[in-house]
Amino acid sequence: MQSEEIFQQHTANIIVTEAQVRNAPQLTINVVEIPDTSSETLPSTIQYQLHKNQCLDINPLGGNSNLKNGATVFGTVPIGCNPAQYPINVVLAHGDDSNEEDDNTKRKDEDGDQNTAKRHFAIQYHPINNLYMIKDQGEGSGTFAKVEKPYTLANGTLISFGESHMVVQLHRTKHHSDVNRNKLVLKFLDGPRQFEQFTFMPQIGALKIGRMSECDIKLQDAGLSRVQCVVQYIRNSQLEEEGRWVLIDGNPETQQKSTNGTWVYLDEAHVVQDGMIFRACNYLFECKLL
Template sequence: MSLFKSILKWCCSSSNDNEEEKIQNSNKKENCHIKNPSEDTFIQGHNPFEEGSIIAAPSPKMDGSSTDLPKLKIRIVESTVVPVGTILNINPIGLENSKRNKGDFKTFVGSKLMENGEVLNDFIIDESLKGMGRQHFVIKFNTTIQKYSIADLGEGSGTFVRIDSALVLKDGYIVSFGNSHMTIHYNSIVKTLTIKFLEGPKCNEVFNLNPSNETILVGRMVDCKIRFDDNSMSRYQCSISYEESKGWILTDGIGDKKSTNGTWLFVEDDLEIFDGLVFKAGKTLFEVHIVKT
C-alpha cells in the first residue's frame, strides 16, 4: 500500500463536511485502485521527534564503539527470502557489516543493492515482487536525544508497526488489518472521528463516529458496528473508544484477547523505536530489542 495526494485531498476536505450524529456507512463505491508511489506523495503524519532536532556530525564518541549509547538488535521473525532468526546489529552510526558502509547514522533496507553505480541499501531483502521497495525503510539514530527512529520511504507496500497497546488516534493515521487499510480524520473542535477505508472489502466506505461511552467493535461478529465478511480478520479485530482526557483510542482485539494477525499502524514519518517493537515490510516481519550497556 502507498498513500497519495488523493488521500491528502480527502483528509483536508473532510474537515469541512457535515458529520452525522450517529455512525453511518456510506454506500458509495468507487474504483479502489492504489496508485504507484512514484505518481504521488504521502499525506503528512505524526513526527514524535522534537521539532528542530538534528542529526549531529560524527564525533569521537559517535564512532559506534561507545558503550554508553543504545544499540539495536533486530531479529527477522518471518521472511520468504531471509533465514528466520537472522540478526541485524545496528549501532548509532549504522548497521554492522553494512553493504553501503557510510557510517552516517542511517540504515537503509530495501530490495535493490545498486543504482547508477551507487549502493542504495545497507541490507538487502530481495522481495521486490512481494511488496519490498527498492529502498523501503530507514532506521536513523538521533544524536540529540540519543534514540532511534524508523520511517517508510514511500516505495513498496508500506512499513507498518504492530499495535500492541492502546493507541491514541491522530489525524492522518493509516491503520491496517487483514486486507483492509483505513485512514483517520480527527476533528479536534467537535471531537468527531471519521474513518475512510482505502483498500479491502469496504474500500471507499466512510464511518463517522461521535464521542460517547460506546465502544465501537470492528471484526466479523454480528455485534460489530463495523462488520466484515473477511476471513483474514479476527472475530473481534480491534475496538475504538473515546476518553475525554485522551481522545479516540484504538486497541487491538477485544479486552485481553488480541487479534490473530494483528492491527498495524503505517509508519510514514519518523516513529521512535521502543524495545519490543514489531514491524513488517513486504513479507518480512521484524522484532526489535534495544541493547543498553
C-alpha cells in the first residue's frame, strides 16, 4: 500500500487505543537548526518559538489526546492570540512566515491574511502498520525532506536545491514501433534557470545537475556543489516502459554528497524513517525512532 493511501485511510475516523500506543515506536523530532532572525530574507512579522537542540516527543495518540486520532499538527498562530483557539498542536511560531518565494510552490494565502493560523505539516501515527507518516499541509512555506538515498520520482515531484525549485513531469511517448518510453521533463520555477525546461529520454541513463561545465544541466549558483544531484533511469526489467526515474543527491560516481543537500516537497504522505531530516518554517529537524 502506498504511503498516501495509508495516510488517507488513517485519517478516516480511526481511533488509536492504549494498547496500540504501548506497542508504538518512540518518535522524537529534534530541532537541529533554528531560523536566523538576523537575516533580512526572513519576514519581520513572525516570532519563532522553538529552540536549537529542543526535542519534541510525538505522542502516538496525537496532539489532542482527547481525539486519539494519532495526528500531531505543527504550524503558526497569530501574534497575541491563544494557541488553544486553533487546531495547532505544536506552535512553530507566532505570526506569518509567508514571503515572496512562497508563490513558487503556491502555498501562500491569496489574501496574505496574517490573522489566521497556518498548518505547516502533520505527523500521523498509523497503528495498523505501526509507523509514522509526515505530510505538508499546504498552508505554510513548505515542508521538504532531504534526499539521503535514491528517491523514485513521480509526476509532479517538486525538487529544491540552492536557489532553485524544479518540478518533474513524466510523459509516456511512442517511439518507432509503438514502443512506450518514459520521457522526463524538468521545469525550473525559479533560480538561475527560471522558466527553462529540459527533456530527457531513458537512453541518457543518468544526467547530472550542478555547477560543473560537464553537467547536463549547469547552474550558476554558489550554493550548489559541483555535482549537486543526479537523475537516473533505472530499468526494472528489459522493458524500458517498466523502468523508473530516481533522484540521487551528490555524485554517485565519487560517492560524495552535496554540501547543502537536495530536497523534495512532501505534498504526499511519506513514511518517517530514523535519521530523516526535513525542513519547515525555516527550521531544520531530524527524526529519531526507537
